[in-house]
Amino acid sequence: MHIGFIIASWEGMEPQKSSTLAIIKECIKRGHKVSILYTTDLTVRNNVVHGLIKTIEKMDKIPESIVSFHKKVTFQKRMTALHAFDCLMIRKDPPINPLVLNFLDAIKDEVVIMNDVDGIRKANNKLYTTTFHDPNNTFLPVTHVSGSKKFINKTIDESEAEKMILKPLDASGGKGVIVLEKNAKENINSLLDFYIDEDGDKYVILQEFIEGADQGDVRVLMLNGKFIGAYNRKPAAGEIRANIQQGGTAHKYTLTESQQRICKKIGSKLVADGLYFVGVDMIGDKILEVNVLNPGGITNINRLNKLKLQREVVDFIEDKVNEKVEKRIELEYLLKRLNELRE
Template sequence: MHIAFIIEDWAKIDPVNSSTLAIVKECMLRGYKVSILYTTNLTVRNNTVNGFAKTLKIEGKIPESIIAFYKKCTYDIKLIALHAFDCIMVRKDPPISPIVFNFLDSVKNETVIINDVDGIRKANNKLYTTTFHDPGNTYLPKTHVSGSKKYIHKIIEESNDEKMILKPLDGSGGRGVIVLEKNATSNLNSLLDFYIDDSGENYVILQEYIEGAQNGDVRVMMLNGKAIGAYHRKPADGEHRANIQTGGSAHKYTLTESQKKICAKVGKRLVSDGLYFVGLDMIGDKILEVNVLNPGGITNINKLSKLKLHKDVVDFIEEKVHEKVEKRVELEYLLKRLSDLRE
């Protein structure tokens, strides 16, 4: 089996904390060929979509240490047709150019893509949660999205909340997330000027501040519609963002029964959209964000809860590839039968 990972930059991987690297290593331990692709290196040659792939290799035994594994990996670069991969896993931070989805569209019927191209296209930004249809805010916070500075001002003025969260529609890792206090909005115009330009194409999210947010949030890893693990992210002193990239710390966490029910409910929708490997960010019983492109957390959950979630992910990849092969064989058999009947 040949598996490709679309990532940002192999040279900038943090081996200790990279969920992607843990999955890559597991694939290679099982004897699979692994290649790395960058979105900037996708190309079309004679109407066929290709990628300049870095195919990984290791001389001798694969080291147990993830750091040693990363350092020992070398690669050959070769132009490979995307349909030659058994699976393509998208592991790049958002946003992703719509053109990349067009490249992947060409092979989505031949190759397993995780997550599904149409699902990623639908959930490529934080508007995706609006498709969950939770007007009563039972498991989603009150959320407003607009590219109009005037409208954002109006929502803040009408709100009874003392605090609100302002963040860009596209973004990851906690970048651009700020807490707005209603009695201290003198700099709001400057903030909105930074987020929204005159093109009308930049949007911001204004979201209710959930009680308990000061203590951080919970990252839940979802695989095939099921919660397979979670951990608590606590913000650093003087920081309101709990993301590990912004200095947050990781702590063991067990989902509550109500959180499990919410994850199961949302999980059905995720699977129906082809979003199999997803990270949910929760505070209490509210889902703040759905991360479908490059959700991290496997390494922290593994260490804290003594799990091996990367093995579960590779098991799932195997399952989807075998499923695709079986469908192809079945289709070829039906086509042959039809041809025989015509003769």
């Protein structure tokens, strides 16, 4: 199989932390051809979508160390039509340029794309949870999204909560997340001026502060609608954000029965939307976000539980590709029989 990965930067990867690199190495170990490409390398040649891809050259011996593997990989560059891939994984932090998805629209019927292009369109990381039906906020926190400073101010004034979370809609990795305290109301307008522009093109999320947030959150990895692993992210001293990029630390964690039920509840919708590999962020029994573009956590979960989750991911990729091939063969056979009957 030829498996491609749309990434931000090979050089910028942190080998011991990168879930993407763990999956790439597993693909190489199984003998698959692996290529990477950047969004800026997408192009159209004579109405066919191509990419300037970098294919990993065959290695005499695959290093056991992930650091050595990353360092010793060499590439062969060439322009290639993207329909030559069997599978493409989008592994780039949000936001993603909508034009990238337009490029991939041309090949989505021929190539397994993870996650599905239309699913990604639906699933802006912080808005997708609004599609879950939870009118009583049993597993979703009270959440407001707006580009209006007037609305946000009114909502804060009307809230009985002493603390709320404010964060930009289009950021990732915990960037811009702050705790709003009602007794510091005089600072809120200044903050909103920073977050929301005059043209109304920037949106913010105002969310209830969940008790226990100071103990961090839980990252749950889900594959094909089922959870495959989880870990607790605890914030650094003086921080509210538990993201690893913001200095958070990883700790072993076992999902509670109620958390398992919640994950099971949303699993079928994730699969229906083509969101096969996602990261769900939870505090207690509340879902904060569903990360669909570049969910991380494989390396931490592996280390804490002596697992190799990348094997499950590559197993799934192989199954999806084989399933697509079988459907194509079946369709070709039916078309052939139909033509024979017509003759």
